[in-house]
Amino acid sequence: MTQTTENLIEVKHLKKYFDVKKGLFSRSDRQLKAVDDISFSIKKGETLGLVGESGCGKTTAGRTLLRLYEPTSGQILFHGKPLEKLTHKELLPYRKKMQMIFQDPYASLDPRMTVGEIIGDPLDVHRICKGKDRSDRIRELVELVGLKRDHINRYPHEFSGGQRQRIGIARALAVEPEFIVCDEPISALDVSIQAQVVNMLEDLQERFGLTYLFISHDLSMVRHISHKVGVMYLGSLVEIADAHELYTNMQHPYTKALLSAVPIPDPDLAEKSERIHLQGDVPSPLDPPPGCAFQTRCAYAVAACREVKPELKDMGNGHQVACHIVS
Ligand code: SF4
Numbered sequence: 001m002t003q004t005t006e007n008l009i010e011v012k013h014l015k016k017y018f019d020v021k022k023g024l025f026s027r028s029d030r031q032l033k034a035v036d037d038i039s040f041s042i043k044k045g046e047t048l049g050l051v052g053e054s055g056c057g058k059t060t061a062g063r064t065l066l067r068l069y070e071p072t073s074g075q076i077l078f079h080g081k082p083l084e085k086l087t088h089k090e091l092l093p094y095r096k097k098m099q100m101i102f103q104d105p106y107a108s109l110d111p112r113m114t115v116g117e118i119i120g121d122p123l124d125v126h127r128i129c130k131g132k133d134r135s136d137r138i139r140e141l142v143e144l145v146g147l148k149r150d151h152i153n154r155y156p157h158e159f160s161g162g163q164r165q166r167i168g169i170a171r172a173l174a175v176e177p178e179f180i181v182c183d184e185p186i187s188a189l190d191v192s193i194q195a196q197v198v199n200m201l202e203d204l205q206e207r208f209g210l211t212y213l214f215i216s217h218d219l220s221m222v223r224h225i226s227h228k229v230g231v232m233y234l235g236s237l238v239e240i241a242d243a244h245e246l247y248t249n250m251q252h253p254y255t256k257a258l259l260s261a262v263p264i265p266d267p268d269l270a271e272k273s274e275r276i277h278l279q280g281d282v283p284s285p286l287d288p289p290p291g292c293a294f295q296t297r298c299a300y301a302v303a304a305c306r307e308v309k310p311e312l313k314d315m316g317n318g319h320q321v322a323c324h325i326v327s
Contacts, residue, residue, distance in 0.1 A: 005043065006043065006044045007041040007042065007043055007044070007077075007080075008042055008043065008044040008045075008078065008079065008178060008179055008211045009041060009042040009065070009076075009077070009078060009179060009211065009213070010040075010041045010075070010076075010077040010080075011038060011039055011040050011041070011061075011065060011074065011075070011076055011077075012039050012074055012075040012077070013037050013038075013039055013073065013074040013075065014035055014037070014038050014039070014061065014064060014065070014071055014073075014074035014075070014076065015033070015035055015036055015037055015071065015072040015073045015074050016034050016035040016057075016060050016061070016064040016069055016071055016072050017031040017032065017033050017034065017036075017072045018031065018032040018034060019031060019032075020032050020286060030286055031286075032285050032286050033235050033285055033288065034057045034060040034235055034285060035057045035060050035061045035064060035235050036057075036234075036235035036236050037074070037236065038057075038061060038074075038230075038232070038235075038236065038237045039237075039312075040228075040230055040237065040240060042179075042211055042212075042213060042228070043211070043227070044178075044209065044211055045205065045209045045210070045211060046211060046212075046227040046228065047205065047211070047212040047213075047214050047225050047226045047227050047228075048212070048213050048214070048226060048227070048228045048229070048230060049214045049215075049216065049222035049223075049225065049226030049228070049229040049230070049243065050062070050213060050214070050215045050216075050229075050230050050232060051215075051216060051217060051219055051222050051229060051230070051231055051232070051258065052217070052231055052232035052233055052258075053217065053233075053258075053282055054217065055282060055285070056232040056233055056234060056235070056282070057232055057234070057235040057236075057285070058215045058232050059103075059183055059184070059215060061215075061232070062100070062181040062183050062213055062215050063100075063181075063183075064076075065098075065181065065213065066095075066098050066100055066181055067083060067084070067086075067091060068100070071084050078094060078097070078098065078179070081094075092126075095126075096126050096175045096176075096177065097175075097177050097178045097179060098177060098178070098179045098180075098181075099172040099173075099175065099177040099179070099180050099181075100172065100180065100181045100182075100183060101165070101168050101169055101172050101180060101181070101182045101183065101185045102168060102183055102185075103183050103184035103185065103187060103188060104188050105161055105164035105165040105167070105168050105188060105189075106156075106161070106164065106188070108168055109156040109164055109167060109168065110156075111155060111156055111157055112155075113155070113156075114152065114153050114154060114155055115142065115147070115151050115152050115153070115154055115155075115156070115167055116135075116138050116152040116153060118156070118167060118171055119138050119141050119142065119167070119170050119171050119174055120134055120138050120174075121171070122171060122174045122175045123137060123138075123174050123175070126175050128174075128175060137174070138152060138174075139152065141170040141173055141174055142170060144170065144173065144204075145166040145167070145169050145170045145173075145200065146166055146200065147163065147166055147167070147170070151163075160193075161188060161189050161190065161193065162189055162190070162193035162196060162197060165185060165186075165188075165189060165197055166197070166200070168185075169185075169197075169200070169201070169204070173204070173208075176208075177210070178209075178210065178211060179210070179211045179212075179213075180210060180211075180212050180213075181212075181213045181215070182201065182212055182213065182214045182215065183215045184215055184216055184217070185197060185201070185214075185216075186198060186216070186218065186221060187216065187217070187218065194218075194221065195221075198221055198224060198225055201214075201225065202225060212225070214226060219258060219259060219262045220262050222243075223243055223247050226243045227242065227243055228240065228241065228242055228243060229241065229242075229243050229246045229247075231246075231252065231254065231255045231258065233254050233282075233293055233294055234282060234283065234285055234288055234293040234294075235285055235288075235293075236293060236322065237312060237320075237322070238252045238254055238255065238294065238312075238321070238322045238323070239251060239252040239254075239255045239319075239320065239321050239322070240312070240318075240319075240320045241317075241318065241319035241320065242317070242318065242319070245317065245319050246319070247259065249319070251315065251319070251321045251323065251326045252321050252322070252323050252326065253294065253298050253299065253300050253323065254294050254297075254298070256276060257276040257277075257278050260274060260275050260276040261275060261276075276299075278297050279297050279299075280296055280297050282297075283296055289306075290306060290307065291304070291305050291306045291307045291308055291309055292305040292306075292308075292309060292310050292322075292323070292324065293309070300325055302324060302325065304324045305324055308324070310322040310323050310324050313326075313327075
């Protein structure tokens with residue numbers, strides 16, 4: 001993969017809170033802290049995998065990063081340029097450079113539009129090309145994602161889930177982005193198709209020097225595609241490290257529990273490995289526990305865990321962990 005030392009994306013203390021009203025006529029008096037002070041960076045040409053259980057805030061983080069949701073506070077830097085305060089007009093050139101591939105290839109494509117219209121739409125919105133150049137570009141994109149030219153005049157319902165996701169990827173690539181948020185791009189697909197889509201994303205990254213934020217709850221796929229991995233729990237990052245380091249030297253009790261649930265193909269190794277069963281459910285982000293958000297499910301919790309929220313600490317080589325008992 002194309003790798004440099006330059007950060008394409010930097011996120012600093014990003015927060016996204018949603019106001020929640022109790023009833024129709026009541027004033028907003030509670031906040032759902034979907035993303036609560038997260039910081040990370042992604043180098044150009046690399047992939048940051050973001051993992052965690054459903055509802056941990058990873059999708060909200062991705063959407064806020066693209067300003068599909070307005071951040072509550074914090075900084076979003078793209079090539080060092082802060083994006084969080086730009087007006088919609090000022091943001092337009094950056095929208096072209098930062099795209100998203102959505103989780104559900106069934107819902108994310110307009111069923112009334114042909115494949116050509118879907119892929120051509122961003123070309124029109126950003127006034128990239130028209131006429132023959134536009135048709136040529138659509139043909140090129142369709143073939144780039146492994147579809148055929150005669151698919152251009154067909155409608156989304158005529159395709160399989162994997163093919164629809166390829167259409168979504170072609171749409172994202174139409175504007176020649178530098179950065180793509182891949183939001184659970186394989187979770188709605190058959191297992192047999194998932195690897196094909198991930199391999200294609202890797203090939204595209206290599207070819208065009210793309211940078212990805214890859215959001216998923218599939219830890220084995222995240223390991224395969226990511227250079228760096230961040231683990232989120234209840235709106236916060238609890239551990240972040242290079243992928244190999246995280247998977248071989250995980251430190252946070254939540255990361256250990258998540259990884260212990262990943263199936264191991266080798267039966268001998270699988271027998272020796274210990275599965276850690278998490279107790280209870282994820283607490284509501286409307287009413288998170290005090291101190292460490294994981295304390296209600298953590299087998300290692302000590303008194304401090306119920307009072308003080310642990311900050312991310314660098315354990316060396318950029319491996320950061322937020323836990324009172326890890327030193
Ligand atoms: Fe468990 Fe305490 Fe560490 Fe939180 S800070 S993960 S509760 S040991």
